[in-house]
Amino acid sequence: MLIELVLLATTVVLARFGRVDFFHALNFPGRLTGAVLLAVSLTTLVGAAAVLDHWIRHCFAYSGLVALVCAFTALLTNVMLLLTTWNDGDSTFYEVVFSVLAAGSAVATFFVWRTLVMVPTPKRVAAAVIIPSVIAVANYGYQNLWHPNERETSPVITLSVGKAVLNKDRKAFAVPVDITLENRGDRSFYVLGSEFHAMAQRVSVSPKGRLREQWRTDADQWTKPSEVNPLSRWEIHQPGELVEAKPWIDFGLWIQSSDTFTTRVVAQLPLNTPYDQVTFYASASLARKDRLVLEPPLNYLTKSWGEKNVPEWVKKQQQKDSDFLVYRARVREDNAIDEFTRDPRYVTVYWRFGTHGASVATSIARLGEEAHIPSSTEQRKTSSRYGLIDLTTGPYVQNLWDIKSQR
Numbered sequence: 356m357l358i359e360l361v362l363l364a365t366t367v368v369l370a371r372f373g374r375v376d377f378f379h380a381l382n383f384p385g386r387l388t389g390a391v392l393l394a395v396s397l398t399t400l401v402g403a404a405a406v407l408d409h410w411i412r413h414c415f416a417y418s419g420l421v422a423l424v425c426a427f428t429a430l431l432t433n434v435m436l437l438l439t440t441w442n443d444g445d446s447t448f449y450e451v452v453f454s455v456l457a458a459g460s461a462v463a464t465f466f467v468w469r470t471l472v473m474v475p476t477p478k479r480v481a482a483a484v485i486i487p488s489v490i491a492v493a494n495y496g497y498q499n500l501w502h503p504n505e506r507e508t509s510p511v512i513t514l515s516v517g518k519a520v521l522n523k524d525r526k527a528f529a530v531p532v533d534i535t536l537e538n539r540g541d542r543s544f545y546v547l548g549s550e551f552h553a554m555a556q557r558v559s560v561s562p563k564g565r566l567r568e569q570w571r572t573d574a575d576q577w578t579k580p581s582e583v584n585p586l587s588r589w590e591i592h593q594p595g596e597l598v599e600a601k602p603w604i605d606f607g608l609w610i611q612s613s614d615t616f617t618t619r620v621v622a623q624l625p626l627n628t629p630y631d632q633v634t635f636y637a638s639a640s641l642a643r644k645d646r647l648v649l650e651p652p653l654n655y656l657t658k659s660w661g662e663k664n665v666p667e668w669v670k671k672q673q674q675k676d677s678d679f680l681v682y683r684a685r686v687r688e689d690n691a692i693d694e695f696t697r698d699p700r701y702v703t704v705y706w707r708f709g710t711h712g713a714s715v716a717t718s719i720a721r722l723g724e725e726a727h728i729p730s731s732t733e734q735r736k737t738s739s740r741y742g743l744i745d746l747t748t749g750p751y752v753q754n755l756w757d758i759k760s761q762r
Contacts, residue, residue, distance in 0.1 A: 358426070358466060361459035362403040365429045368452065369396035372436075375691035382645040385690035392432070399429045406467070423467045430460035436692065444696030445721075508540025510610065512637055512748040519758040521626070528758050529623045532751075534603050534637050536616045543611045543644040544744070547653065548682070548704040548715035551603045551637045553622045554595035554750075555630035556584075564588050595634065598624065600713040603637060606682055606704065607652035609644055626759060636749030640704065640717045643742025647719075648687035653704060656683040666726040669705065677709035686719055686741070717743065 369392045376389025402425020408418040437453035444450065517531035534551060538544060565588055573586050584592035599622045610616050622633060642649075659669050659679035669679055682704040688694040698721050705716045719737055720727065729737065737743065 357459070358422075358463040359403045359406045361456065361463050362399045362406065362425065362429060365433060365456050365460065366396045366399045366403065368456065369393070369399065369432065372691045372695065375694070380691065381648065381689040388690060388692070395428055395432045398425050402426055402429065406463075419467060419470060423464065426460060426463040426467050430457065430464050433457040433460050439692060440696045443693060445698040446696045449696045508542050509744050510536055510538040510540070510544060510641065510746065512536055512639060512746045514635055514637055514748050514751045516635060516751050516753050519753070519755070521758070521761060525626065525761070527623055527625050529621050530633060530753055531619055531621050532635050533617060533619050536604065536610060536639065536746075538610045538612055538614050541612045542742070543609055544641040544742075545609045545644055545647075545649055546604050546606060547640040547642055547702060547717050547743075548606055548706060549602050549604045549637075549639040550706060550708075550713045550715050551599075551601055551620050551635070552597060552708070552713035553599040554634045554636070554712060555598045555624070555628070556595045556632045556634065557593040557629060558631040559591045559593075561589050561591055565591070595711070596630075597708070597710055597712055598622065598630075598633070600708045602706070604639065607649060607684065610641075624755075626761075628755070628759070631755055633753045633755060634750040635753070636712070636747070636751075638715055638745065638747040640715050641742075641744045641746065642702070642717075643744075646689050646740065646742035647702075648689075649684045649702065650687050651684060653682045653684045653702070656681045656703070668726070668728060672707065675709075676711070677707050680706045682706070715745075717745075719743070 373389045373392030373394075373396055376385050377393055378389070380386045380389055402422050405418040405421035405425060408414050433453055433456040437450070437457050440446065440449050440453055513535045515533040515535070517533070519528045519530045521528050530553075532551070532553075570586050570588075573584060573592070577583055599620075601620065603618050603620055604616060622635070624630070624633070657665065658681065659665050659673050659677075665673075665679070665681070669681075672679070684702050686700040686702050688697060688700075700719050700721060702717060702719045703725055705718075707714050707716065718725065718729075719741055
């Protein structure tokens with residue numbers, strides 16, 4: 356019988372989604388969705404048995420009523436899953452599956468309702484229909500409306516620059532820098548990428564106050580993010596040059612909630628360096644651990660120089676004296692519905708370094724879409740879905756005159 360087949364098919368699909376979500380979803384909304392889907396799958400299974408009894412066996416007086424409630428519950432759930440797949444999914448297969456199940460559930464509800472001569476205790480029937488409907492709608496709204504807009508949490512990076520120290524032969528010195536990543540929130544984060552870099556500058560002092568036109572020339576440099584210097588009546592800043600760049604925490608690790616990670620990096624320069632200041636920066640790209648799973652950990656993929664299979668925007672940056680190391684990992688979704696109905700996504704991390712500094716950029720996309728430059732709306736949607744956060748700190752300026760005077 357068609358109605359029974361629709362309910363059994365709904366049972367199988369919902370039980371598959373619900374079991375995975377209930378045991379493996381990364382957050383509470385996903386686990387709650389799994390529990391609801393398992394409950395609905397059990398309901399539709401009971402409905403299939405009630406349909407069989409209502410049309411053939413006639414052993415239970417209210418089997419038709421039970422079949423009606425179960426068919427309507429299946430209809431509501433299949434429609435919501437269809438809307439979710441249309442909105443966020445990529446799978447044509449599941450769009451067809453949920454369209455067929457939704458249509459079949461609608462037909463089943465109509466035909467079962469037509470066979471009922473009267474409905475005993477209509478208030479109870481209304482409650483039986485309304486209660487699962489309210490639960491389903493509330494869960495759908497919680498998962499798709501409230502949850503994406505819940506209060507965000509963000510770790511903090513701090514830098515602490517120590518005193519410069521001479522080496523034994525008094526020909527070089529080192530500046531220690533402590534970097535701290537403090538997670539003050541209640542969410543854990545994957546570290547997708549990190550970088551620390553030091554920029555050195557020549558800063559001469561004018562013997563007399565600089566003219567207004569010279570200040571304007573300094574201000575023109577603010578249009579170039581890599582050449583931003585303070586406006587000063589006395590100081591004459593030359594363009595900074597990269598003297599140190601390195602990752603400061605391993606890619607793919609994570610920092611737990613209410614946890615702190617601290618490391619020390621050291622920048623070394625010769626004592627006769629022509630520079631007057633060293634400026635330190637640190638940044639990190641993170642992703643919330645309750646929004647995605649990295650599988651496998653981030654692995655080195657390619658480099659920008661001497662390689663052809665790199666995005667066009669990377670090639671353009673290469674022509675501007677920037678080099679890239681590229682890492683990649685498979686991304687697993689935080690719930691079964693997205694995992695089954697969306698194409699596989701990969702996180703790609705670009706570690707950039709060049710004469711004008713260093714940085715880390717990340718993207719999450721399907722294979723073959725790495726060259727696509729997302730719009731601001733697409734970026735916000737991806738960042739919200741996967742909990743992507745970019746942290747930066749700096750500039751922290753260290754004057755070198757004290758240490759250089761010890762020659």
